[in-house]
Amino acid sequence: MLARRQLLGALAGLPLLAAAPDYRLVAEPVAAGIWVVRGADAPIAMANGGAIANITIIATDAGAVLIDAGASHRQGAALAVLARRLTGTPVARVYLTHLHPDHSFGASAFPASMVAATPAVAAQVAGDKAGFSAGLYRLLGDWMRGTELPAPALVAQAGPVLIGGRALRLFTLAGHSPSDLAVLDEATGTLITGDLVFHNRAPATPHADLPAWRRALDQLAALGQARVVPGHGPVDGTPGTAIAQTRAWLDWLEPALRAAMEAGMTMVEAGNIAIPPQFAGLAVARLELQRSVSHFWAGLEAARLPRLAG
Numbered sequence: 229m230l231a232r233r234q235l236l237g238a239l240a241g242l243p244l245l246a247a248a249p250d251y252r253l254v255a256e257p258v259a260a261g262i263w264v265v266r267g268a269d270a271p272i273a274m275a276n277g278g279a280i281a282n283i284t285i286i287a288t289d290a291g292a293v294l295i296d297a298g299a300s301h302r303q304g305a306a307l308a309v310l311a312r313r314l315t316g317t318p319v320a321r322v323y324l325t326h327l328h329p330d331h332s333f334g335a336s337a338f339p340a341s342m343v344a345a346t347p348a349v350a351a352q353v354a355g356d357k358a359g360f361s362a363g364l365y366r367l368l369g370d371w372m373r374g375t376e377l378p379a380p381a382l383v384a385q386a387g388p389v390l391i392g393g394r395a396l397r398l399f400t401l402a403g404h405s406p407s408d409l410a411v412l413d414e415a416t417g418t419l420i421t422g423d424l425v426f427h428n429r430a431p432a433t434p435h436a437d438l439p440a441w442r443r444a445l446d447q448l449a450a451l452g453q454a455r456v457v458p459g460h461g462p463v464d465g466t467p468g469t470a471i472a473q474t475r476a477w478l479d480w481l482e483p484a485l486r487a488a489m490e491a492g493m494t495m496v497e498a499g500n501i502a503i504p505p506q507f508a509g510l511a512v513a514r515l516e517l518q519r520s521v522s523h524f525w526a527g528l529e530a531a532r533l534p535r536l537a538g
C-alpha cells in the first residue's frame with residue numbers, strides 16, 4: 229500500500245489534468261412530446277465539444293426515442309440524462325440518421341441493442357471506414373474520452389414503426405451521405421430530416437451526391453408535414469422553408485463551382501467567389517463553400533477531361 233507521501237509524490241509527477249469538459253444541453257419543446265437539443269451553428273471545435281448537430285427527443289410509453297446521439301460518449305450520456313428528465317423514462321431507442329460523427333458517435337453511450345441504423349450506415353459506422361474517430365480525437369481531445377461506437381444492432385427500414393404507442397414513419401434516402409434516414413412523427417406532423425435539410429446554416433457536402441440529394445428533398449417536400457427539424461439550424465415551423473433553402477444552395481453550388489473551373493480559377497479562388505445575397509443569412513456559408521470546393525473539385529476536373537478511348 230502506498231504511503232500518503234509516496235502517493236502525493238506520484239501525483240505531482242503527472243501533468244496537470246484539466247477538469248473534464250461538460251456539455252450544457254438545452255432542450256426546446258417542438259410539439260407534444262418532442263424536444264430538440266440544438267447544436268451550435270458552427271464547425272466542430274474544442275469550444276463546442278462537437279455538439280453541433282440537432283438531436284431530437286421523442287417521448288413514448290415504451291421509453292424515450294433519440295434521433296441522433298451527438299458527437300461523443302459524454303454527449304450521448306448527457307442526452308440520456310436529459311431525455312429521462314424530460315420524458316420521465318429512460319432512452320429505449322436511438323436512431324442514427326447518417327454516418328457523420330457529430331450525429332452518430334454519441335451512440336457510444338448506449339447498448340448496441342438499442343441503436344438503429346440503415347444497413348449501410350451500420351456498416352460504415354462499425355468499420356469507421358472514413359477514419360472519423362482519429363480526426364475527431366485530434367479536434368476534440370478530452371471531449372472524446374471513452375467514445376467507442378457500437379455496431380448498431382437494429383435495422384432501420386423504410387415504413388411505419390410503432391414504439392410505445394407513438395407512430396413514426398421512416399424514410400431511407402440518400403444524397404447528403406450514402407444513406408440518410410428521415411423520421412416523421414405522424415401525430416404531430418414533425419419531420420426530422422437529419423442532414424438532408426439545413427436551416428439558416430450552409431449545407432455540408434463531404435459525402436454528398438447532389439442529384440440524389442435533390443431527389444430526396446423533393447420526396448420530403450411532398451410529405452406536406454407541419455414542421456421540419458433540420459440536422460443543423462433552427463426548427464422550421466413551416467413545411468417548406470428550410471427544405472427550399474437547402475435546395476436553393478445546392479442548385480447554386482454545383483453550377484457556380486463548374487463556372488469557376490471554366491473560368492480557370494484555382495481552388496482558392498473558387499472558394500472566394502461571391503455568395504448570392506439570398507444566402508446572406510446562412511451561418512458558415514463561406515467555410516462550407518470552401519469545403520465544398522475541396523469535396524467536388526477533383527470530380528469536376530475529371531468530368532472536364534476528354535474521355536480516353538479504350
Ligand SMILES: [Zn+2]
Nearest residue numbers: 326328404423
Ligand atoms: Zn452530415
